Amino acid sequence: MKKIDSFLSMAGGVLLLIGAMLQITRWMWAPYIYLVGAVMFAYVQLKYGYEGGNIIIRRLRRQQLIGAALLVVAGVMMLLWHRNEWVACLSVAAVLQLYTAFRIPQEEEREKNK
Numbered sequence: 001m002k003k004i005d006s007f008l009s010m011a012g013g014v015l016l017l018i019g020a021m022l023q024i025t026r027w028m029w030a031p032y033i034y035l036v037g038a039v040m041f042a043y044v045q046l047k048y049g050y051e052g053g054n055i056i057i058r059r060l061r062r063q064q065l066i067g068a069a070l071l072v073v074a075g076v077m078m079l080l081w082h083r084n085e086w087v088a089c090l091s092v093a094a095v096l097q098l099y100t101a102f103r104i105p106q107e108e109e110r111e112k113n114k
Contacts, residue, residue: 012040
């Protein structure tokens, strides 16, 4: 990853966290902060694809992209619906992101050792 992409990913993650915490307090600008972070984070994940032939890594990448899309959807839900439905969407996205964050490096290492 390039330096700028690493920075965008990190800044997006921080904005995601700050926006979600502020949304709990119902601050008016919290959904916008969250949504900017979600778009930054999703952009970096969309930018780097997997060109190899390993079916497992391709499946994991699709799951990762679905998780990134759900992060953005949770931000839109924050803006449109003023209840707590976004929490369920964010939870599913977090589980997908966490799972793929551990599994993709494992599979890449396994592929490299073959």
